[in-house]
Amino acid sequence: MSQLYFIRHGIAADREHFEHDFDRPLTDHGIAKTSQIAQRLAALGLCFDRILTSPLVRAQQTAELLRVAGLCGVIEELSALAPGGEVEALAAWWSEFTRGEASPTIAIVGHQPDLGLWAEWLLWGQPLEKLIVKKAGIIGLEVPAKGLACGTCELFWLTPPRFLI
């Protein structure tokens, strides 16, 4: 059974201070808290075959904190993980990746509401915005061998950061 983790980026700087939403970095508090979460995930024994991240700065920084904590050595950027991206592009990436990996464990660093909507699509086949995903919050999905498709997954974890640190 493959596992897919959706990890929302940490707390980022306010929009008013940046011309482009793309450039907003994590705040110092966001870095500290996300780093704590990353270390806790490592202590729990988690290990990813690949970290896929949205190209936005706050997501890339979050992915880097996961790498530094020892959760994975390889970070890959996927433009479809930017806000408003399509889950089908992620499914296509998965399909390509799993040709070489029998049952991978993959972490996706991205944004809300996309992560929650994608998880619901993968679980129940329709996004109803019923999952509460806080910044640095995590969703854990089990993915069957037949792949990442509408209504194929099961949910084994959804946690706000406050229950991890």
Added chain:
Amino acid sequence: MSQLYFIRHGIAADREHFEHDFDRPLTDHGIAKTSQIAQRLAALGLCFDRILTSPLVRAQQTAELLRVAGLCGVIEELSALAPGGEVEALAAWWSEFTRGEASPTIAIVGHQPDLGLWAEWLLWGQPLEKLIVKKAGIIGLEVPAKGLACGTCELFWLTPPRFLI
């Protein structure tokens, strides 16, 4: 916003050693692990206005371990929480209870697959068996002021015990 926690009973003795499923107690390992979970929940600051439990021995013992950890002083037995019970009976209890409590935090100790199915009914309006709820695992739902009804809730937590201890 009210909160509803579904907590599955801990690891119980094998069926073959008991004539009636009702009587199966937690094993020593089940008691130790469930007690650890209860203490962790208390350390996280959780506190329940009421613990409702299935009448089965393994559920009652789990509820008692939650009480001993300081999570709640009052345990109430509800026959509808026994295996195969109806979520509508729980909704009726909620409706009655919330007449006196504006936004309570309630813990329900029960069984699978019922807890997962009830949660899905409360979230998405239909049970599709997509939630993986391990023994001593926890589901956390936010319940709106209008009450506990089909498709009214949001999910903020689902955790297996291994991510808590």
